[in-house]
Amino acid sequence: MSVAALVPAAGSGTRLGKGPKAFVTVGGKTLLARAVEALRGHVDEVVVATPDGSDAPRGARVIRGGGTRQETVERLLRATNADFVLIHDAARPFLPSRVVHDVLAGARVQGAATVALPVADTLVRGADNAWGELVSRAGLWAVQTPQAFRRTLILEAHEAARREDFEATDDASLVARLDRPVRLVEGDARLFKVTTPSDLALAEALAVAWDAETSA
Numbered sequence: 356m357s358v359a360a361l362v363p364a365a366g367s368g369t370r371l372g373k374g375p376k377a378f379v380t381v382g383g384k385t386l387l388a389r390a391v392e393a394l395r396g397h398v399d400e401v402v403v404a405t406p407d408g409s410d411a412p413r414g415a416r417v418i419r420g421g422g423t424r425q426e427t428v429e430r431l432l433r434a435t436n437a438d439f440v441l442i443h444d445a446a447r448p449f450l451p452s453r454v455v456h457d458v459l460a461g462a463r464v465q466g467a468a469t470v471a472l473p474v475a476d477t478l479v480r481g482a483d484n485a486w487g488e489l490v491s492r493a494g495l496w497a498v499q500t501p502q503a504f505r506r507t508l509i510l511e512a513h514e515a516a517r518r519e520d521f522e523a524t525d526d527a528s529l530v531a532r533l534d535r536p537v538r539l540v541e542g543d544a545r546l547f548k549v550t551t552p553s554d555l556a557l558a559e560a561l562a563v564a565w566d567a568e569t570s571a
């Protein structure tokens with residue numbers, strides 16, 4: 356069974372404010388290069404989508420991304436014929452090998468799987484910096500990437516969403532809305548998404564330990 360890693364890296368990084376986020380560096384490497392490095396040894400091919408379809412990291416094919424993450428992912432899905440795909444945000448640079456293995460295993464069994472972490476914080480729905488209502492965290496998970504799928508299934512889900520003008524912030528929810536099962540696989544706190552300047556500071560700190568551990 357062939358596997359392709361698909362890396363959406365075409366975002367503009369508005370919330371970070373440093374230009375195209377995939378090319379921001381942490382510990383001397385771009386977020387994109389780190390994500391591709393973590394994937395390369397586990398899959399048959401790596402396809403990356405960047406804003407203008409250039410700047411392919413070593414060992415990856417590159418295409419032009421779309422105006423939304425969902426459009427970018429659908430373009431990536433059409434750029435491979437692999438049996439299974441693993442979709443991973445370039446904005447999540449610290450990807451443990453155990454996670455890649457487990458999410459692919461989940462997809463092989465169930466057809467669709469995503470990493471997620473049980474919510475550990477108290478949750479509140481608020482507005483204008485005012486406490487609104489407490490939201491029970493029981494049974495709630497924070498969804499991360501990678502997400503893995505049988506390619507035909509996730510392509511069917513994206514095509515249905517496009518036909519129905521439905522937009523999601525991830526890919527597994529597009530499968531779930533078709534009433535198809537999605538396996539939740541234990542994620543990792545180090546898989547946080549670099550979104551705001553404080554995330555970048557955290558990533559710079561983690562990169563020191565991460566690079567020491569992975570190069571040992």
Ligand SMILES: Nc1ccn([C@@H]2O[C@H](COP(=O)(O)OP(=O)(O)OP(=O)(O)O)[C@@H](O)[C@H]2O)c(=O)n1
Pocket residue numbers: 362363364365366367368369370371376377404420421422423424425427444445446447548549550
């Ligand atoms: N049109 C888009 C938008 C996002 N992404 C990718 O999807 C991932 C998650 O998106 P996000 O963290 O929101 O990145 P940005 O869209 O760049 O951030 P922002 O929303 O702050 O602009 C990132 O790896 C980003 O590069 C993409 O490939 N194509």
Ligand SMILES: C[C@](O)(CO)[C@H](O)COP(=O)(O)O
Pocket residue numbers: 424444498499500524525526548
């Ligand atoms: C796909 C994702 O990383 C799962 O948590 C998240 O939904 C991406 O959201 P973003 O707003 O596009 O960063």
